Amino acid sequence: MQANKIRSFLREQIKTSAISRNIHTDTSTIELTKDEKFGDLTSNCAMVWAKSVGKNPIQLAQELIQEWKNLSEYFSEVTIAGAGFINFKLDLEQWSLMMESILSDHFSFKINDPSTSELSSYHLEFVSANPTGPLNVVSARAAVIGDVLANILKTLNHQVHCEFYVNDAGNQVKLLGISVLERWKELQGLPFQIPDDGYHGSYVIEVAKTLSSRISSDTTIDQIAEWAVQEIVKEQKQTIEKYRTHFDRWFFESELRRNRKEIEVLEWLQQNNYIYESEGALYLKTTITGLDEKDRVVVTSNGTPTYFLPDIAYHLDKYRRGFRYAINFLGPDHHGVIGRMSAAMKLLNVPDDFLQIRLIQQVNLIRNGEIVKMSKRSGEIVTLQDLLNELGDNDAAVDVTRFFFLQRKVSTPLDFDLTLAKKQTEENPAYYVQYAHARICSILRQPELESYLGSQWTKTSINELQEPETKRVLRKLLEYPFVLERCGQALDPNGLATYLMELAAVFHKFYTHHRVIGQAPKVTLARVKLIQAVKKILAHGLSLCRITIPERM
RNA sequence: GCGCCAAUAGCUCAACAGGACAGAGCACAAGCCUUCUAAGCUUGGGGUUGGGGGUUCGAGUCCCUCUUGGCGCGCCA
Numbered sequence: 001m002q003a004n005k006i007r008s009f010l011r012e013q014i015k016t017s018a019i020s021r022n023i024h025t026d027t028s029t030i031e032l033t034k035d036e037k038f039g040d041l042t043s044n045c046a047m048v049w050a051k052s053v054g055k056n057p058i059q060l061a062q063e064l065i066q067e068w069k070n071l072s073e074y075f076s077e078v079t080i081a082g083a084g085f086i087n088f089k090l091d092l093e094q095w096s097l098m099m100e101s102i103l104s105d106h107f108s109f110k111i112n113d114p115s116t117s118e119l120s121s122y123h124l125e126f127v128s129a130n131p132t133g134p135l136n137v138v139s140a141r142a143a144v145i146g147d148v149l150a151n152i153l154k155t156l157n158h159q160v161h162c163e164f165y166v167n168d169a170g171n172q173v174k175l176l177g178i179s180v181l182e183r184w185k186e187l188q189g190l191p192f193q194i195p196d197d198g199y200h201g202s203y204v205i206e207v208a209k210t211l212s213s214r215i216s217s218d219t220t221i222d223q224i225a226e227w228a229v230q231e232i233v234k235e236q237k238q239t240i241e242k243y244r245t246h247f248d249r250w251f252f253e254s255e256l257r258r259n260r261k262e263i264e265v266l267e268w269l270q271q272n273n274y275i276y277e278s279e280g281a282l283y284l285k286t287t288i289t290g291l292d293e294k295d296r297v298v299v300t301s302n303g304t305p306t307y308f309l310p311d312i313a314y315h316l317d318k319y320r321r322g323f324r325y326a327i328n329f330l331g332p333d334h335h336g337v338i339g340r341m342s343a344a345m346k347l348l349n350v351p352d353d354f355l356q357i358r359l360i361q362q363v364n365l366i367r368n369g370e371i372v373k374m375s376k377r378s379g380e381i382v383t384l385q386d387l388l389n390e391l392g393d394n395d396a397a398v399d400v401t402r403f404f405f406l407q408r409k410v411s412t413p414l415d416f417d418l419t420l421a422k423k424q425t426e427e428n429p430a431y432y433v434q435y436a437h438a439r440i441c442s443i444l445r446q447p448e449l450e451s452y453l454g455s456q457w458t459k460t461s462i463n464e465l466q467e468p469e470t471k472r473v474l475r476k477l478l479e480y481p482f483v484l485e486r487c488g489q490a491l492d493p494n495g496l497a498t499y500l501m502e503l504a505a506v507f508h509k510f511y512t513h514h515r516v517i518g519q520a521p522k523v524t525l526a527r528v529k530l531i532q533a534v535k536k537i538l539a540h541g542l543s544l545c546r547i548t549i550p551e552r553m
Numbered sequence: 554g555c556g557c558c559a560a561u562a563g564c565u566c567a568a569c570a571g572g573a574c575a576g577a578g579c580a581c582a583a584g585c586c587u588u589c590u591a592a593g594c595u596u597g598g599g600g601u602u603g604g605g606g607g608u609u610c611g612a613g614u615c616c617c618u619c620u621u622g623g624c625g626c627g628c629c630a
Contacts, residue, residue, distance in 0.1 A: 482569080
């Protein structure tokens with residue numbers, strides 16, 4: 001939209017000036033100002049360059065303004081302020097064009113400026129919980145983050161593929177099989193004994209019940225394990241879909257193994273001398289990359305591959321499928337993976353920036369003021385389904401938790417207070433945003449406004465939108481594409497939730513200060529168009545978050 | 554012991570690859586509905602951004618150090 005166009009124009013000017021001063025890596029930024037008194041857009045380039053050019057920032061800023069052409073085409077005022085900020089006040093015409101672009105039918109935030117964004121294909125892996133139990137609340141956080149980030153990246157015109165990696169091979173799955181078998185014995189009234197490191201949760205009993213007709217005394221553990229995984233994954237899929245998160249593919253480790261992909265990788269690594277043997281086990285020389293602190297075992301001395309080997313094969317497979325970036329969201333207890341996996345990718349000649357591992361910090365569940373310790377093995381779990389049940393298991397419950405998780409940065413641990421969350425369904429921040437949308441719909445339903453709804457935006461309407469509370473709304477609208485771009489770059493959708501709160505806030509303030517109905521026709525028209533624009537952006541943002549967009553509340 | 558992540562108002566969190574006076578919500582106090590939804594708005598109190606150094610025009614943000622909390626450090630996944 002218009003905001004991108006304006007920024008590209010400025011960026012070009014700054015770039016030209018940078019090159020003529022021999023500045024090749026320019027770290028200056030163009031930002032929206034925090035306060036209207038500084039204009040609308042601001043650049044810090046004069047301050048950033050001052051040192052290497054050997055001039056004081058203010059003097060440099062004056063030179064730059066002289067140098068730049070056609071500023072008046074976009075800006076009504078360009079000033080130097082503070083330590084050397086160059087501030088740009090947008091011309092009314094530009095505000096009008098912005099409104100026009102938002103209100104137009106084929107309105108889009110897609111960024112068409114190749115200098116600001118290379119279009120890429122992203123592989124997003126998130127949640128990837130083990131298929132040995134139901135999804136818990138930590139998975140819920142990952143699900144929302146990954147899902148909304150995917151939506152944002154798509155809006156920015158990137159190709160996005162979301163994947164859930166199912167670790168359905170190895171020891172843990174065998175343990176699951178044993179645990180199910182023992183529970184089955186229990187159901188048959190036979191003596192049973194679940195191993196200490198087995199799975200003790202009550203869901204195992206449910207799985208055993210479901211499978212009871214298929215199990216007999218000569219069924220193998222592997223078979224039971226396979227069936228159990230199927231049941232649990234089915235359950236996980238249902239829950240996650242209910243939670244409005246969709247994966248393009250559920251990738252099974254067993255599939256990789258059936259095609260002997262991990263052996264293929266191992267052989268390649270051996271041929272290239274990256275593997276050595278010690279005490280009967282095979283080690284990968286991850287340390288030679290400088291990215292890992294010690295070499296890692298890939299095949300144990302009894303001949304079975306560790307989880308690491310298929311993991312390498314999986315990430316290589318992502319690369320071979322042609323993605324430009326693989327973003328991998330992991331739980332905080334996996335941070336050890338970063339070093340070894342980056343090292344493995346390097347050994348396989350995959351570009352350094354291909355794999356980007358992000359940690360999602362943990363979720364502490366608090367109930368009645370106490371932390372609920374969760375562990376699949378001990379059986380004390382609060383599942384995602386439990387959580388939804390506690391909150392009422394309806395659309396509102398999903399809205400609440402999705403928005404709650406989106407409000408926090410992924411890099412910080414968070415406390416989820418169950419008792420509070422239940423109460424907050426009445427006074428939740430998500431409602432604040434939704435309420436703004438419902439309020440606008442309510443205004444637009446008024447019969448007096450019917451004749452205005454379909455009218456075209458006219459350039460002069462912008463003159464009617466100059467009160468402080470109204471101008472603040474316009475400034476917020478201008479910010480939206482900046483917000484999306486920032487979220488995409490940071491690989492964190494957190495900023496979107498914050499933005500929606502702010503947009504709702506400026507609207508609510510506008511609402512209490514100004515009335516749409518009963519004004520001079522040109523004023524009513526301008527305000528109708530304004531709230532239509534706000535409605536459009538709110539709906540767009542909420543749909544990226546996959547939160548209900550209510551017409552009435 | 555080594556490593557990773559964090560610490561911002563009474564509580565939960567913001568602050569956009571260092572930027573202009575650190576902002577919201579909840580809670581607390583006082584107000585605003587005979588006119589478009591009061592799930593809203595207005596006003597107020599509340600902070601040495603865990604402590605201490607440093608880097609620079611400028612630090613919550615970067616570096617060092619200390620304190621506190623969480624998590625890792627297996628031929629488990």
